[in-house]
Amino acid sequence: MKKIILIVDDDMDYLYQMELKVKGFGFEVVTAEGQQEAERIIETFKPDLAILDLMMENEDSGFILAYKMKRKYPEVPIIIATAVTAETGMTFDVRSEGDRQWIKADLFLDKGIRADQLHREINKLLKI
Amino acid sequence: MAKQTKIVYTIKERCRVCYTCVRECPAKAIKIINGQAEVLDERCITCGNCIKVCSQDAKVFRIDTGDVLEIIENNEQVIAMVAPSFPAEFENIDYKVLAGMIRQLGFSQVVEVSFGADLIALQYKKLLHDTENQSKISSDCPAIVTFIEYYHPNLVPYLAPIVSPMVAMGRVLRKKFGNQIKVVFIGPCIAKKDESSEIDVAITFRELRELFELKGINPENTVPCDFDPPHSGKGAVFPISRGLLQTMEMEEDILEGNIIVAEGRSAFQEAIKEFESGYIKDNHLELLCCEGCIMGPGMSPYPYFASNARRYQKRSNVSKYAAVKLENLDKEQWKKDIEEYSKLDFSRTFTPSDRSMLRPSWKEIESVLQHMGKFSEKDYLDCAACGYESCVDHAVAIINGLAENEMCLPFTIEKLHNYIRELNISNEKLDNAQEALKQSEKLASLGQLSAGIAHELNNPLGVITMYSNILKDEMHDNKIIQDDLQLIVDQADRCKKIVGGLLNFARKNQVNFTELDLNKLIQHSVSSVIIPSNVNVEIKFLKDDPMAMADRDQMTQVFSNLIKNSIDAMPDGGNLSIEMQSKGSDVIFNIIDTGTGISKDNLGKLFTPFFTTKPIGKGTGLGLAIIYGIVKMHKGDVTVSSNADPNAGPTGTTFKIRLPRHRIE
Ligand code: SF4
Ligand code: SF4
Numbered sequence: 001m002k003k004i005i006l007i008v009d010d011d012m013d014y015l016y017q018m019e020l021k022v023k024g025f026g027f028e029v030v031t032a033e034g035q036q037e038a039e040r041i042i043e044t045f046k047p048d049l050a051i052l053d054l055m056m057e058n059e060d061s062g063f064i065l066a067y068k069m070k071r072k073y074p075e076v077p078i079i080i081a082t083a084v085t086a087e088t089g090m091t092f093d094v095r096s097e098g099d100r101q102w103i104k105a106d107l108f109l110d111k112g113i114r115a116d117q118l119h120r121e122i123n124k125l126l127k128i
Numbered sequence: 129m130a131k132q133t134k135i136v137y138t139i140k141e142r143c144r145v146c147y148t149c150v151r152e153c154p155a156k157a158i159k160i161i162n163g164q165a166e167v168l169d170e171r172c173i174t175c176g177n178c179i180k181v182c183s184q185d186a187k188v189f190r191i192d193t194g195d196v197l198e199i200i201e202n203n204e205q206v207i208a209m210v211a212p213s214f215p216a217e218f219e220n221i222d223y224k225v226l227a228g229m230i231r232q233l234g235f236s237q238v239v240e241v242s243f244g245a246d247l248i249a250l251q252y253k254k255l256l257h258d259t260e261n262q263s264k265i266s267s268d269c270p271a272i273v274t275f276i277e278y279y280h281p282n283l284v285p286y287l288a289p290i291v292s293p294m295v296a297m298g299r300v301l302r303k304k305f306g307n308q309i310k311v312v313f314i315g316p317c318i319a320k321k322d323e324s325s326e327i328d329v330a331i332t333f334r335e336l337r338e339l340f341e342l343k344g345i346n347p348e349n350t351v352p353c354d355f356d357p358p359h360s361g362k363g364a365v366f367p368i369s370r371g372l373l374q375t376m377e378m379e380e381d382i383l384e385g386n387i388i389v390a391e392g393r394s395a396f397q398e399a400i401k402e403f404e405s406g407y408i409k410d411n412h413l414e415l416l417c418c419e420g421c422i423m424g425p426g427m428s429p430y431p432y433f434a435s436n437a438r439r440y441q442k443r444s445n446v447s448k449y450a451a452v453k454l455e456n457l458d459k460e461q462w463k464k465d466i467e468e469y470s471k472l473d474f475s476r477t478f479t480p481s482d483r484s485m486l487r488p489s490w491k492e493i494e495s496v497l498q499h500m501g502k503f504s505e506k507d508y509l510d511c512a513a514c515g516y517e518s519c520v521d522h523a524v525a526i527i528n529g530l531a532e533n534e535m536c537l538p539f540t541i542e543k544l545h546n547y548i549r550e551l552n553i554s555n556e557k558l559d560n561a562q563e564a565l566k567q568s569e570k571l572a573s574l575g576q577l578s579a580g581i582a583h584e585l586n587n588p589l590g591v592i593t594m595y596s597n598i599l600k601d602e603m604h605d606n607k608i609i610q611d612d613l614q615l616i617v618d619q620a621d622r623c624k625k626i627v628g629g630l631l632n633f634a635r636k637n638q639v640n641f642t643e644l645d646l647n648k649l650i651q652h653s654v655s656s657v658i659i660p661s662n663v664n665v666e667i668k669f670l671k672d673d674p675m676a677m678a679d680r681d682q683m684t685q686v687f688s689n690l691i692k693n694s695i696d697a698m699p700d701g702g703n704l705s706i707e708m709q710s711k712g713s714d715v716i717f718n719i720i721d722t723g724t725g726i727s728k729d730n731l732g733k734l735f736t737p738f739f740t741t742k743p744i745g746k747g748t749g750l751g752l753a754i755i756y757g758i759v760k761m762h763k764g765d766v767t768v769s770s771n772a773d774p775n776a777g778p779t780g781t782t783f784k785i786r787l788p789r790h791r792i793e
């Protein structure tokens with residue numbers, strides 16, 4: 001069975017690109033165009049992995065979404081992708097103990113990441 | 129080096145400008161120019177007083193030893209004549225040895241001037257007899273003669289028209305040996321150097337010693353010999369006090385009581401003054417510039433004060449020598465000599481040459497005195513520190529271009545005081561500048577600090593906001609908790625804005641100017657602070673235009689901080705008044721409390737980051753530094769005045785903020 005990946009981003013173009021890319025890796029893709037839509041989707045649906053944009057309706061939408069997902073599906077890996085960290089004025093690192101406490105994500109990626117790298121990271125998280 | 133023509137001059141490098149020479153110069157011939165004591169040749173009477181008193185050896189006389197050597201080398205017959213004061217100078221050398229030593233220098237003869245003195249004494253005796261009631265001033269001291277010619281020309285007719293013993297002796301020698309001879313005088317006096325053209329060179333005992341040294345002549349390698357004739361009688365005592373009198377053998381003479389002997393620079397001047405004013409008109413004046421020729425400046429060693437004690441020893445040496453001489457005197461020969469040479473002409477003339485100082489009008493003098501801060505008689509201290517006897521004399525000298533204002537000690541001290549005052553003022557200005565610099569340094573360090581703190585605070589604040597928002601969402605069924613969470617969100621947002629502001633501040637970013645109602649701003653700032661019941665707040669709002677361009681959050685921060693500070697300063701209650709008023713294009717805010725006040729020491733540190741008087745945990749000490757920064761970024765000023773001393777009046781602190789409106793007209 002193909003794994004299903006949830007991609008959330010309020011940038012339509014980027015969302016489409018990602019969808020194509022991830023489908024190209026051989027996964028099933030479900031998309032949402034923002035925090036609220038995504039929240040609605042996960043109420044009933046459990047993806048195998050989620051890739052969340054950080055700044056959507058709010059500066060910290062990605063974090064909130066990750067928090068809510070982890071509470072519901074603790075075992076689902078989450079990647080947060082953002083353009084520039086400096087956008088929020090916040091700097092963080094999921095590998096640091098302090099930041100792990102409040103960032104409920106497994107990986108933090110730059111939006112400009114190369115396709116093959118992204119594929120590798122997804123596989124790693126899905127333990128394939 | 130060109131030959132020195134002045135007899136007395138200053139070695140400028142040595143002069144320390146103590147004015148001692150000015151004080152001691154009877155002719156006021158020393159001009160202080162550019163802080164150095166220069167001898168004015170045209171006024172100098174070559175008395176050598178200045179040489180004797182200058183402790184720095186800055187005053188010296190012309191050395192003529194070179195001329196002596198030259199004359200000896202180029203002439204057949206060069207005769208040395210030694211002044212009768214020599215026993216005072218060479219007390220350890222027998223006179224015969226001395227005569228031998230001098231002869232060794234190459235002189236063909238060595239004679240004593242005292243025979244000239246014998247002759248001159250007779251001349252005086254005759255003169256005083258012939259002009260029985262006409263008083264005279266002796267003319268044997270050349271410095272005195274010059275002094276009278278220059279400064280009392282009206283007294284020139286009283287000068288005895290008789291040459292000095294030196295010149296008399298010169299004439300004797302020329303009579304005896306012919307006009308081709310050269311004559312060198314050796315004595316204690318520097319005034320002799322230019323006294324008469326009949327003497328080829330005149331040197332001092334000091335210079336004689338130099339010559340001995342130069343030629344390696346000393347008593348041990350000298351064959352003693354007597355002085356050459358003609359020999360003298362009582363003339364040998366001439367150089368010591370009342371010398372002329374004794375030389376004249378006038379002890380029982382009726383004239384005795386009428387002879388006034390005045391020696392030394394003060395005494396001779398006084399005598400002249402009295403004589404001039406007619407008090408001692410009937411007296412004959414015997415005047416010497418030095419305290420006897422034995423104290424002349426050509427004697428070595430110099431020190432005048434130190435050798436004062438030796439004055440009587442010198443006298444006794446001279447008298448002892450004279451006694452020996454008299455004992456061995458061949459009276460017959462002496463009489464014959466006197467008879468022979470008395471026929472010579474010993475007369476001379478004098479040329480008055482008025483060089484007394486210009487006497488300016490009282491008005492002129494007064495204006496110079498006023499220049500030195502002397503406005504009335506009581507200011508005329510006459511302290512003589514300047515070298516002049518009175519303030520008026522000093523002023524006259526200034527007008528004559530001889531002296532400078534700065535020589536007046538009280539004036540100079542006063543001036544120094546003024547300098548000190550001025551220096552203090554510029555120090556104060558410097559301090560202020562330094563203070564300003566410190567403040568801007570503070571700002572810079574504050575900038576760095578802000579950046580650091582802002583970055584540190586950003587994440588925690590983000591997390592607070594985020595989690596409050598999450599919780600709030602989940603509490604949609606509990607309105608009360610939701611409201612509380614909303615409060616957390618709002619306050620955290622406010623914090624984030626402040627941090628953002630700090631970051632801006634750190635980046636020296638522009639203030640986020642928006643149009644504000646300052647009255648509302650103050651109102652809002654006051655309501656954001658919890659006011660204790662024992663504090664009474666009074667606000668005087670702007671009555672005219674309340675609008676200004678400013679950063680709302682930053683200004684709120686400024687005022688709520690200041691208000692909080694004021695309240696903290698009034699733990700026992702009091703009044704807080706906030707007064708706003710327009711001033712030109714600025715708005716002035718005065719935040720006045722009746723609190724405990726800030727001590728003077730702390731006042732300066734107030735705007736230093738992390739400076740706080742609050743107990744640990746109560747304040748970060750950043751408040752005032754940030755206020756300062758914000759106001760500065762608005763191009764305004766913060767000043768603070770405070771009184772913490774109950775004895776100096778009611779305590780309390782006033783912060784005054786000037787904020788430009790920055791309105792675009
Ligand atoms: S006595 Fe005269 S020359 Fe000597 S140091 Fe004083 S001012 Fe200068
Ligand atoms: S030699 Fe005498 S007159 Fe000349 S400057 Fe010195 S003190 Fe004055």
